[in-house]
Amino acid sequence: MKGNEAIAEAAIREGVDAYFGYPITPQSEVIEYLMSEKPHERTGMVVLQAESELAAINMVYGAAGTGRKVMTSSSSPGISLKMEGISYIAGSELPCVIVNVVRGGPGLGTIQPGQCDYFQATKGGGHGDYRLIVLAPASVQEMADFIETGYDLAFKYRNPVMILSDGIIGQMMEKVELKPQKKRFTPEEIINKYPWATTGKPKSRERNIITSLELIAAKQEAFNQKLIKKYQEIQENEIKYEALNTDDADYILVAYGSVARICMNAMEEARAKGIKVGLIRPITLFPFPTPIISKLADKVKGFMSVEMSAGQMVEDIRLAVNGRKPVEFYGRQGGMIPAPEDIVIALEQKLIGG
Amino acid sequence: MAEITLQDIIKEENLVYSRTKVMTPNELHYCPGCGHGTAHRLIAEVIEEMGIQEQTVGVTPVGCSVLMYNYMDIDMQEAAHGRAPAVATGIKRVMPDKYVFTYQGDGDLAAIGTAETIHSCNRGENICIFFINNGIYGMTGGQMAPTTLEGMASSTSPFGRDVSMMGNPIKMTELVAQLAGTYFVTRHSVHTPRNVRRAKKAIRQAFENQKAGKGVSFVEIVSNCNSGWKMPPVKANEWMEENMFPFYKLGDIKVDGKLVEK
Helix, strand or coil, X not given: CEHHHHHHHHHHHHCCCEEEECCCCCCCXXXXXXXXXXXXXXXXXXXEECCCHHHHHHHHHHHHCCCCCEEEEECHHHHHHHHHHHHXXXXXXXXXXXXXXXXXXXXXXXXCECCCCHHHHHCCCCCCCCCCEEEXXXXXXXXXXXXXXXXXXXXXXXXXXXXXXEHHHHHCECCCCCCCCCCCCCHHHHHHHCCCCCCCCCCCCCCCEECCCCCCHHHHHHHHHHHHHHHHHHHHHCCCEEEECCCCCCXXXXXXXXXXXXXXXXXXHHHHCCCCEEEEEECEEECCCHHHHHHHHCCCCEEXXXXXXXXXXXXXXXXXXXXXXXXXXEECCCCCCCCHHHHHHHHHHHHHCC | XXXXXXXXXXXXXXXXXXXXXXXXXXXXXXXXXXXXXXXXXXXXXXXXXXXXXXXXEEEECCCHHHHHHHCECXXXXXXXXXXXXXXXXXXXXXXXXXXXXXXXXXXXXXXXXXXXXXXXXXXXXXXXXXXXXXXXXXXCCCEECCCCCCCCCECXXXXXXXXXXXXXXXXXXXXXXXXXXXXXXXXXECCCHHHHHHHHHHHHHHHXXXXXXXXXXXXXEECCCHHHHCCCHHHHHHHHHHHHHHHCCCEEEEECCEXXXX
């Protein structure tokens, strides 16, 4: 199965209530797969092709406000268009899952894979002080698995979750084990589970209002502080990463998504040459696995971030290391994919030689 | 016979008029003479009369009526500028048995939200769209709207709208009437008791259409903006009759899915 297809099938099986999207390469298979599967017959799931990414994300906002499991997907230029709506969703504390199958940029860029939307995904992206919970799958299996993880986190924190994939994972075919079909919640279950949702006001409660507007400065600040507290809680509880060969490592590669897979090969090549290399693969990009990198900074000789970008995640590694050890960067851009041997050469030249 | 005091008269059974229960007791923030309060009340009255308060979710716009949710005692969502029809689409698609409406001004519906308006109408979403057109951006301080009349002064067309430079006023209501997904398209005003009654009938019809699953009902209310137009309320209403109505003609444009022949 392709990564894009796996995520679509996983969404149906998760019991997602609605998907709103707009085609863009390299993620159009998500909506194509959903349409061909007739999820309205399988589970009653709504799938709608909107007139734009703007409309799609605002449909997500509307449906998410009713306490439903709602999803959209796109690729980089389309995600930029969604940013307005994402900011409103974060500001209204609505749960949803947004998939970005990243391609090279800026602008229309290329349809080839990229990781150049890291800043946009992890630092907010739209206007205002907010954070997304960002999950970075490195396999087709994780594309499927992170749908469930994503909804668990989105509803636990009432916060939008972004699955930050890339064109490689989206287009790549791998074997995948899918979870059994979950039942969608009934309208009554939703009313009981999510008392904040706009499901129609019964006499028994006050009206529910979904809004991100607060004209009184002190109240807006109190809301901002509530968000800050929530993000801190997420940072304390939800960090996920994979650590490989870090016990005896002198040097640590840090990479996420498809590049982490390439770095596993690079690590083997380096070890075959006698260089003790370990790998940290952040699975959550926000919250970033700062504690483990900080801990390793006391015992290793240096770090190198490997990304399909001009150097974005490297800034978070430097913040974690805080000047204690060198933190280098090796990256390719424009849809070019780093090769394992080039990563080893960069490691030797930038960290070991230097 | 004992003397009747005021306290004897103030009784529930003697009430001839009261606030609809679908409106909250909150004081409206609108300028004196503005049509928003009347339009809000008509929607609330229709919801009360149809007994659908528990089944209705409204979507508010960005503009003067952004705080409509302070006044309506129903569940509501506040949309980003122009996106209300997309938000309403999302709500209605996952709760098809609920009543969903948007309430939007001319900047919201006819400028920044044009695509969302056209496409929700074209898809025939089973929702009501209430469009308040006063030919100006009220909340931001009287700038030119897409519906500002030719020659009409605003803070961004201080010498009057020059259509050769600033483009023409847009008739969104006639435009959406052409789309297959709209079932009922009509234009009203709320500046006289007679017009209020007609507008209310249209709003009721819009909700009845939604009940029957007919697609988009689109009700435009041509309104005044005395603050933005810089006129006292009575003068603003006169100006509206003399200038707005000849261009934005009141009456039904599409009924039961068919264009009304003029």
